Amino acid sequence: MTAHLPIAEPSAVGRAAARLVRADGRAFAGVLGLNALTAAAGLVGPWLVGRIVDDVQAGGDMGAVNRLALTILLFALAQFLLARWARYAGHRFGERTLARVREQFVDRALTLPASVVERAGSGDLTARGTTDVAAVGTTLRDAGPEVLIALVQALFILGAVFVLNPLLGCCGLIGLVGIWFALRWYLRRARAAYLAEGAANSAVTEVLSATVTGARTVEMFGLQERRGTAIREALEVSRRARTRTLGLRTVFFPAVDFSYVLPVVAVLMVGGLLHAHGAMSLGAVVSAALYLRQLSEPLDAILMWVEQLQSSSASFARVEGLGAAPQVTPAGVPVPVDDRIDVVGAHYAYGAGAEVLRGVDLTVRPGERLALVGPSGAGKSTLSRLLAGIDAPDTGTVTVGRVPVAALGPEQLRRHVVLVTQEHHVFLGTVRDNLLIAAPTARDDELRGALAAVGADWAEELPSGLDTELGEGGYRTDGSQAQQLALARVVLADPHTLILDEATALLDPSTARHTERALAGVLRGRTVIAIAHRLHTAHDADRVAVMENGRLTEIGTHDELVAAEGAYAALWSTWHGGQER
Template sequence: MTADSRATDRALPVAEPFRIRRAALRLIRLDGRAFAAMIGLNALAAGAGLVGPWLLGRIIDEVRAGGGVAAVDRLALTILGFAVAQLLLVRYAGYIGHRFGERTLARIREQFADRALALPAAAVERAGTGDLMTRGTTDVAAVGATLRDAGPEVLVAGVQALFILGAVFLLNPLLGTCGVLGLLGIWFAARWYLRRALTAYLAEGAANSELAEQLAATAAGARTVEALGLQQRRVAACRKGIEKCRSARTRTLFLRSVLFPAVDISYVIPVAGVLLIGGVLHDQGAISVGAVVASALYLRQLSQPLDVILQQMEQLQSSSASFARVEGLGTAAQAPQAASCAPADDRIEVAGVRYAYDDGGDVLHGVDLTVRPGERLVIVGPSGAGKTTLGRLLAGMDTPRTGSVTVGRVPVAGLDPDRLRRHVVLVTQEHHVFLGTVRENLRIASAGATDAELHAALAAVGAEWADELPNGLDTDLGHGGHRPDGARAQQLALARVVLADPHTLILDEATALLDPRTARHTERALAAVLEGRTVIAIAHRLQSAHDADRVAVMEDGRITELGAHDDLVAAGGAYAALWTSWHGERQASS
């Protein structure tokens, strides 16, 4: 499997055409009255625009017939009146269209946020934050631009084009047929373009996402890259991504460079054909000069709406690709779940689990483990033993290659995100402080929590420093406000866990950034607050293991020892060696 195919497998899905059409129709139905009003006003505006060329033909025939100035003035004033009416109708239709577009864009943004939060964590990690970020910014913005500008403009232009062609057929069916046949060049050029454009724009969007991921990873790991001397390798990877973007964009530019010249030439053909055939018909007395002039003006006028449609075709194709990527998020968020019922209890069972990363060798080898409700289990072992991998499987973030991980006899990875978070929460060394106040950061876990509950959660994790902030719970965090260091940010994350009050808590070195004394205090406070809950701790500090109900020792992807602390020490095995080593280092450091 090539690198490109692996990247494709990891990427978030793209919606199929029928899903895009269904999503677009659903958005229209949600604001159907505004959409219908926009269509009606545009139709009236297009009808008003047809009056001018027809009356101009009447003026020509009136002059040829020796009509007076008064008749000509009357027709000219009528043209002016319809032009003003068209201006007002177009303006109001545009106003309604922009309001429709903004409301629809707001729905898309809200839906995107909901779907992003509902995504399985494993899907986000496989795809990378660059892909999700590009869909939420560039792609959503492209869809918004279409809804606000390109969509209404194309709709107006389409109605105008249909009305203009209808007017030419009403004047003379033969001239109308001539005009339509003259436009076949545009039809062939547009068909050639549309058959290639969507694929090309999807490739461009994927290349942009891949480049964004490369740049984000390089920026986030800049110090590591510098420390390990990986600058040239990262530069080469970024250049490869830039070249892929350039190639994809060149492809879409080539498609446009073929389309637009072909269209420009096609505009001249129907006008010339109508004038030639109209001249012949006039010589035979079958049509008046005014009708020929009006038909030619109509076809010349047709170039304006067709120009709008063709010029916006690029935006439409680009936004169609963007909409497919935005809607693809719903495909990932609504992936079929393996579990259709709620867990019977909080008992966690791991049976015959094997797991491998990215087609590599297994890092877990037939792991079996049962965690009883309310138990405190600590998993210890050397680095690379598979502790974190097992924690991710227990939290439902990954699915085992073989075997099963269940809670209450229901597969953990098959639970929907909301139900999963009520049963199992994984807390790692990674943490995030959101822009907003301390209160807003905490209420992410429990929207209805009172201030007393927020203070209690902070106290439970030793975050008394929050009371000393200038505005207490109303203190802004992040840019322009208080910037908590890594230890305080980790305490905020643990306070959110206290407020979430899950049935099972998995701590993967969750207190690693705290100093040993604070970490010990925090762990004991958490144990008191979470009394009766299941706590699975992955730890290097073996003091946590001393207080646990049971200790699991992992070596080379297997659980080699399992039992109470005292029993494992007495057994004299791997855990006893780890305990002796850690205890000796602790005494030496003190």
């Protein structure tokens, strides 16, 4: 069952935005100052036009009119230059702030417990880290500066109208009531609609990535039609969500366009009456009308970006919501006193499903090589997740050195327990880059030693050695080579306990046995818990633990369990007989 990652509440989003502003407060203040100067320069033109009208009506000197016209031109140029400077400063502020958002997102994503990521689905996390962060970036880089400039200009323009005549200023405000109602109607509905659109996009990303990643499995089992249906359903939900946001825009923007003309009409009518009664000059009426006509430009900018602001607000809520997810940042957790692992009365179920583990008791001694065997579905992999601290038991305890494994922070956990599964990943970059992930300070001879330890002889034959590029446009590794790279990273990480959950399953039997023996040599003196169906691993182990239906039913050496003629003896007989044939 998928468990979605949290979404931040509006109050949390507001606090996060305030923190970002405070982090670069001086630059933000500079952006505000430049925008204020830009808006002030823009007020001079309409006021001087009014002066020109009054001077011409009074039969004034044309030289004075020409000087006023030249002044208008100079202030227009000053407004242009100040606006460019303000946008430049705003964009720099936006880029620095976006960098902080990205870095914080990566930090939080890396501290998410693996179980949280698995249950939420990689698609949701991917969509938040790409689409949502990009939407926030567009706002910080483009929409934010533009809206800020427009807001300052709109406030200055309205203030100028009130200075000319308070009654005309009130007319301008009354004319904006239609925009206020339309905006209020839109904002009440937009957040939920855009959040639903973001969730639908995440679902599409999840189903597409799962289908592409498992394309071979889909083809092998003939699941093309089922996966196609799932993709179409996700796309339909996404289409409906996008149609909903489009429907909001088709109501909002026409209402706003109609409301633009109302302030100008109101000022011309009231101003005309005042001028007719000698209470206001014609130039003042013209200036007020020009100001309110000029008001449409910043309002246009605000309303043009309001959709982006709503979309990015929903995106920021999804990005910031990662901070509300469980983080692996324990405080005050004691340091394990030794390397002994104890499982006591562990019960575990996935969600509301049936129990997968039913009262497991197990002690793994430091330096021991333990093999976990049993039929598929017995609970071996689930137990390995608990041993590695990925999940915590519903009841009971799983401890290392008397400290709960799941309570350890990432750095502590990596020093104690590392889980290696069938899943592996080759990162874009060189062989060296792929290995240094585990040990950033490792020397080249150590990297080559780790490759040799896992039997990766092919690495020595690469054209550029450790500098050979892997992936697209470079050397393409097959499944077994990718798995050997993953195992080499484990060797470099050097944990005291290594859990191998079918870690050599993709290797051919000969390579797998060679790799496991090489690892055994490298990890001698360390604890190794091997979970595999290939029972030669159990034959070489110090002890063997047999799991059936979520319970630990047998434990002992290979010879002891074969002699006991129980479940393990039956498994060994079947496997060994098959090997001989």
